[in-house]
Amino acid sequence: MIVRDLAPIEAFEAARRLAGLPGLAFLDSAMRPEALGVHARLGRWSYVAADPWAMFTVRDGRAFLDGEARDGAPLDALRRLVGREARGDDDLPPFVGGAIGFLAYDFGRRLERLDEPAEAEPVPEAMFGLYDTFLAFDHVEGRVRLISTGRPEIEGAARRRRAQARADLFLMRLDRPARPPGTTRLAFRPTVDPATHEARVAAGIEHVLAGDVFQVNLAQRFVAPRPADFDALAFHGVLRTVNPAPFAAFLAFGEVEVASASPERFLEVRDGRIEARPIKGTARRVVDPAEDALVAARLALSEKDRAENVMIVDLMRNDLSRVCEDASIDVPVLCGIESYAGLHHLVSVVTGRLAPGRDAIDAIAAAFPGGSITGAPKIRAQEIITELEGHGRGVYCGSIGWLGHDGSMDLDIAIRTVVFRDGEATVSVGGGITALSDPAAEYDETLTKAARIFAAAGMDEAPETIASGRREAAA
């Protein structure tokens, strides 16, 4: 493995310079330096990887590697590809090479028997690039390192030669200027009217009152046509500025591109320790600091938001207990406040220790998709989501992140995420519905959550000549 310290370069600029390579993956802890005091641990690392040695894809429950079908269940195939080897050096960043990509929400149908939605989502159920060369940015120490592992070569000399050649390629690309950015404007439109979303929320409340679920997460979707000269990476550059987030990401996987400003960790596995950070409870921030503090305090004391959060904490404790040692599950933070650019969130932390013989892939199988974006009980909540939303969710509410060769993993919950595919940009926003929900307030909460994405799309001055988004198929 080659590890080389580089002269300081901004992570986004590095991503722009490597954008000409296929399979760009930018895991972007896009917190501003002054915010690191609050989010020091979450926002410490960013990674820029490109030109994977293979692409792992899941379609209709079948795994493919560079288009060739792989035997076995998709997660088993992914486990075999990522493998397991010792880190070798304690000074390395958490990610030491492996898979970077996403699991779509709809991959959850491969883990439980669930109905298919009326309108299937064309995005693959999972896409991961297998990366041997990447840049690691340590925002705390201010270090930038180029790491080249030499994978997929196994044998010593061949692996060293490949590692060197790949490191040289990256250094050469980093020396070149990035291409000029294209347009970043999008004109999003809702796919349903407010009354329809509110009717869905009312239906969700009925399911709660009928005893089907304690909570169900319902979302609405916005769509924009993608202009011919649109530059998704440049859009991510704007998004990370107006809405910096510790789990932001940009993926350019050919048929699909993803720009995300997620504040939420789904699961981290490191040294056998597992952590989930479910978010449930949101309040819009205000300009005046005193009033803003009051908004945060009100959120921390809100009966509805605390109830939502605790329900999901219970669900996560249950999910993690399936792969963790007995009595190792802990909740070190219950309903803590985390503040981001436009929103305060109520965040809990659930931790555990993986049981002997269990690994990160087992944790995905036990807990995916994250309970904070389904509701509880999870399976019934997923059924209701499919029934009421009427379509697949695709990348939205899935997970973006990495699985490392050393058995570590860090996946987020893919919310505040824009997906580009087939000449369209799509963004969905939702919220947890409980017996205490008010449909109109829930509708407004979805708009609040989308506000920064719409701002990043330059919608204040979005040209009206762009055609409106497509309408949703009748449920």
Place this chain on the structure above:
Amino acid sequence: MPQVLLIAAAGVAAYTAYRVLRREMGRVGERLAGTRVPVDIAEPKRLVRDADGVFRPEA
């Protein structure tokens, strides 16, 4: 004889519970059937930024 009475009583109780459960399932099913959501086919409106920074459908 006491055993027969006990079994008969248990049977009546089980049948009664079954009937009550069936009735309740029907009631909940009927109630949820009324929650099917019609999709409003009106053209979705343009989003306009409000004073609070949130984009809402224009009036």
